[in-house]
Amino acid sequence: MSEKLILGVPSKGRLMEQTQEAFAVAGLTLRKTGNARGYRGEIVELPDIDVAFVSASEIAWHLKTGRVHLGITGEDLVNEQMSDAATRVTFLRKLGFGHADVVVAVPNCWVDVHTMADLAEIALPFRRAHGRWYRVATKYLNLTRRFFAARGVTDYRIIESLGATEGTPAAGTAELIVDITTTGTTLKANGLRILDDGLILRSEASLIASNVATWTPPVRSVMEEIAALMTA
Incomplete structure (x- = not known):
């Protein structure tokens, strides 16, 4: 050896x-x-x-x-x-x-969604309106599941992202994302903002x-x- x-x-x-x-x-x-x-x-x-x-x-x-x-x-x-x-x-x-923060980010147009509790609250109305749960695009499948579960958010669907995650809401392949950010500039450029309690991990x-x-x-x-x- x-x-x-x-x-x-x-x-x-x-x-x-x-x-x-x-x-x-x-x-x-x-x-x-x-x-x-x-x-x-x-x-x-x-x-x-x-x-x-x-x-x-x-x-x-x-x-x-x-x-x-x-x-x-x-x-x-x-x-x-x-x-x-x-x-x-x-x-x-x-x-x-x-340095990179793993965060939950939603479109700016979701004006009533600021916290993880808000995400949980809109799940059922979203399903009624669209016939499906909202989709979360991410490369961090396990971190996302653990963080969402810990905050009582269970009604969603994960879309595994293999490319530019921040572009998925605009492309119509997801409603929100979990991704890494350093300055937040890329999120802003794609019309996204971090939830008030959406910091999963500082890395x-x-x-x-x-x-x-x-x-x-x-x-x-x-x-x-x-x-x-x-x-x-």
């Missing part, structure tokens, strides 16, 4: 660049090995770490299943994939980038440990070393 710690980091885009910057601030050089388009890497100063460059959503899955010991990904993805995140993973440190990139991975004493020692450097 390898005694190396396996670290999952974002494989592309701004998240990868910001991750590399965060390691650099901690005095660590994170880089790919072999082909620049490859998916393996290293931390030059810590040879007992194997780095896997994968997508942010895959990192959440690898943390859930114990395929990586540590990962850098968003809290939104972890909580979407794990109903039991509090037991499966340990959040070691928020990293200060990748940012975090250094996260898998509680279900195989932790040998040498691997745990490396984890403690990298965690100390990243929090210094």
Whole structure:
């Protein structure tokens, strides 16, 4: 069995660049090995770490299943994939980038809907008028179900969004959305507004440990070393 710690980091885009910057601030050089388009890497100063460059959503899955010991990904993805995140993973440190709020947003023309309770109240009249429940477009199926259930909203239909979620109400494929936002500008541009109590989760990139991975004493020692450097 390898005694190396396996670290999952974002494989592309701004998240990868910001991750590399965060390691650099901690005095660590994170880089790919072999082909620049490859998916393996290293931390030059810590040879007992194997780095896997994968997508942010895959990192959440690898943390859930114990395929990586540590990962850098968003809290939104972890909580979407794990109903039991509090037991499966340990959040070691928020990293200060990748900020995004998961929110419930409705069309501006829904002038009488400002809260989740209002959503519950209009469900039956909407069904009577349209012959169906209103549709919620989202990539966050599990976060949506848990949040709506906790607030007593049960009469709706989820439409899984594979593209630009904020455009679905205007396109007529959904009535409201659950999506991520950073500034709210895109929501406003699409004629949407966040419900007064529609904040589901404030998310940012975090250094996260898998509680279900195989932790040998040498691997745990490396984890403690990298965690100390990243929090210094």
